[in-house]
Amino acid sequence: MGQKAGSFRFLIRDRDAKFTAVFDEIFAGAGVTVMKTPPRTPRANCYAERWVRTVRAECTDRMLIYDEPHLRSVLDEYAEHYNSHRPHQSRQQRPPNEDEQVVVPMEGRIQRRKVLSGAINEYHRAA
Structure with missing residues (x-):
């Protein structure tokens, strides 16, 4: 767990049997409070x-992940795409990092930017 555990205050987890008391103790030893979701409430988290x-x-079901550093790199790149470009229905097709309605020009060439080595493509109008 190392140094990163100190940056978290809480761990929310379900009640799966794979999470033993030893699992909780490891986090408690690092100063992280483990909170369990209520029983029989699949929507709690x-x-x-x-x-x-x-x-x-x-993302990950479409790629072969080699090791933990590769997984972290892939997830970082995907999170950047998810928060900065990917449209969200609940936000009127705006990404989470975009607070204002963006006016997209209707003329001009469309450019493609590959994300995750082409597993995902982002499209933009050329300026």
């Missing part, structure tokens, strides 16, 4: 569940 489903469907 719905935002995290939706993120995991999206990142798997759009």
Whole structure:
């Protein structure tokens, strides 16, 4: 776990049997409070569940991940795409990092930018 555990205050997890008391103790020893979701409430952690489903469907299920540094690199690049470019229905097709409605010019060449070595493509109008 190393130095990163100190930057977290809470760990929210479900009640799966694979999380033993030893698992919780490791985090508690690093000063992280482990909080369990209520029993029989699959929607209690719905935002995290939706993120995991999206990142798997759009990213990791389409790639061969070699090791942990490669996974971290892929997830960092995907998170940048998700927050800066990917449209979200709940935000009127704007990405989370975009607060204002963007006016897209209707004329000009369309340029493609490859994300994750071409697994995802982003399209922009050329200025």
